[in-house]
Amino acid sequence: GLLKNHALGVVGPRKATDYGLEVTKVLVRQLRAQFSVISGLALGVDRVSHQVALEGALSTIAILGVPFDDVYPKENLCLLETIVEKGLVMTEFPNGIVSKAYHFPQRNRIISGLSQGVLLPEAGEKSGSLITARCAMEQGREVFCVPGSIFSDFSKGTHALIQDGAKLV
Numbered sequence: 157g158l159l160k161n162h163a164l165g166v167v168g169p170r171k172a173t174d175y176g177l178e179v180t181k182v183l184v185r186q187l188r189a190q191f192s193v194i195s196g197l198a199l200g201v202d203r204v205s206h207q208v209a210l211e212g213a214l215s216t217i218a219i220l221g222v223p224f225d226d227v228y229p230k231e232n233l234c235l236l237e238t239i240v241e242k243g244l245v246m247t248e249f250p251n252g253i254v255s256k257a258y259h260f261p262q263r264n265r266i267i268s269g270l271s272q273g274v275l276l277p278e279a280g281e282k283s284g285s286l287i288t289a290r291c292a293m294e295q296g297r298e299v300f301c302v303p304g305s306i307f308s309d310f311s312k313g314t315h316a317l318i319q320d321g322a323k324l325v
Contacts, residue, residue, distance in 0.1 A: 159244075161192040161215060165271035165292070167264070167285040168201025168278055173310050176278035177204050179302050183275060183325065184208040192217055194271050196263060197232050197239075201277055201285070206235060210242060219267050220247035221260035228255060264288040265295075273298035275325065279313030286313050289322070300325045 166184060168176055180201050184193060185208055193209035195202040197218040209216035218239050222228050224247060227236055239245050248266065249259060261284060268274050268291040276299070279285045289299045299322040304311030318324055 159192075159217075159270065161190055163192040163194050163217070163271045165194045165267045165274035165288060165297075166201065166205035166277070167195060167267065167274060167288045168276055169280060169283050169285065169310060170198050170200040170202075172200035172204075172278060173308070175304060175308075176201060176310060179277040180204045181208050183277065183302075184214070185212055187212070187214055189214065191215075192243075194219060194267050196221060196260070196267060197236060197245075198260075199229055199231065203232060203235065206239060206243075210238060216243040217270065218243070218245045219263050219270075220245065220249070221263040222255040223247060223249040223251045223253055225251040226255050260284060261287045265291040268292035268295055268297055271297060273300055275300045275302075276314050276317065276322075277302045278304050278308075278310045279317070280309050281312040281316070283313045286317070289317055298323055 192215040274292040301314040
């Protein structure tokens with residue numbers, strides 16, 4: 157089912173700006189029912205993309221950077237349970253292992269690998285979502301970026317990706 161749909165990875169900062177969150181809402185709402193939204197269940201852009209997908213009856217897939225028995229962030233536990241009921245949750249990390257910071261960048265290759273393209277509504281110069289964008293490019297996937305203010309640190313990463321050939325949205 158869900159893995160047969162066209163899929164769009166949606167990633168961005170955990171501490172997204174109001175602009176980034178609003179852009180995420182607008183763009184995810186414009187997706188058609190044959191699309192799945194794939195993200196990492198982090199705070200910020202990831203969380204909003206999953207929520208809007210569920211509100212719009214789109215399928216959503218959460219790729220965790222932790223084992224099921226150590227869900228992070230705890231604030232997303234209720235959202236995780238909803239996705240388990242209505243979508244799909246995946247992790248490559250077995251229960252019982254200690255979660256490590258480097259697990260999160262590792263999961264990004266799965267997000268991009270399951271997606272036809274990856275959308276970054278905003279990303280700073282050192283945003284972890286840039287790892288997902290690089291994985292997508294290496295895997296031959298499209299990368300879509302939204303421009304932001306030239307004065308915002310939250311747009312430096314997306315602007316750099318656009319200069320490197322990402323599609324302007």
